[in-house]
Amino acid sequence: MILVAFLAILRRDLVVTGREFIPFLIQVLLQPLFFLFIFGKVLPSIGAAQQSYASLLLPGIVGLTVVTTALQGVTLPLVLDLGFGREIDDRLLAPLPVSLVALEKILFAALRGLIAGAIIFPLAYWVLGSNYSVRTDAIGVIIGIMVLTALAGATLGLTIGTLVKPEQIGLMFALIFTPLIFTGCTYYPWSQLDGIRWFQVITLFNPLTYACEGLRYAMVPPVHGYTLPTLGIGWVLLGLGVTFVAFLGLGIYTFRRAVVS
Structure with missing residues (x-):
């Protein structure tokens, strides 16, 4: 009964997204x-960046898209559900423990993040043309990092969505998304920050750093026989894993506190 109810709620969310797939694509792909x-x-093309920069940029764009799509996939609906109308109560009436209602939201948002991230690859091939370059010998690693990244972003979104009030949503985007994007090694490799050591240390507190560096490890091919140095894959998995576990526990706690009176 519990599994049937869980899958029914998840299927409902997927059907709604399917009906609004074009707006969903526009929303998540316009910025990338x-x-x-x-x-x-x-x-x-104008000489303001090296031709190889596209190879460094693409993993960052994939990581950023997965994280932000998964995060927003929980945060925005949850802020509305917990608002004045209390639309979350419809889900709480299902024969499910409260924690599984939160887990369904995490899983659904993670799936949205993975879909958006996967679409970046053909989009990048279309935009970059001859500058498009991705390794094909580590596809399993790419998929694994994207899955872990989506789950980490979704649990972070659950925590934010249960702590932010509807009237504070605009402030939340300014205070959270801007630092998240620009300290997450989206546009630059972590290894090249040695000259700005204090900033290099700060980036390690951003889960997006581990997502982008893990994808660079698996995606960027050698250039002229030179392999781009990245964070070790062990540190990448540790950073994403700790983010997922920590915010999963915190998010479920804050979710229960917000919905159970």
Whole structure:
């Protein structure tokens, strides 16, 4: 009974997303499209960036898209569900423990993040053309890191969504998303921050750093026989794993506190 109810709620969310698939694509892909075009195509074309920069940028764009899509997939609906209308009560009436209602939201948001991240690859091939370059010998590692990244982003979104009030949602985006994006090694490799050591240390507190560096480890091919140094894959898995476990526990706790009176 519990499994049937869980799958029914998940299927309902997937059906709703399927009906709004085009708006979903526009929402999650518009920003990556312009990032890839400007930073991966325009700047190298005018000599403002190296031709190989697109290879460094693409893993960051994939990681950023997965994290932000998964995070927003929980945060925005949850803020509305916990608002004045208390739409969350419909889900709480299902024969499910409260923690499984939260887990369904995490799983659904993670699936959204994975779909958005996967679509970046053909989009990048279309935008970058000859500058598109991705290793094909570590596909399993790429998929594994993307899954862990999506789950970490979704648990972070659950925690934020249960702590932020609807009237504070705009402030939340300014205070959380801007530092998340620009300290997450999206546009630059972590190893090249040696000259700014204090900033290099700060980036280690951002889970997006581990996502982008893990994807660079698995995606960026050698350039002229030179392999790009990245964070070790062990540290990447540890960083994403700790983020997932920590915010899963905290998010379920804050979710229960927000919905159980």
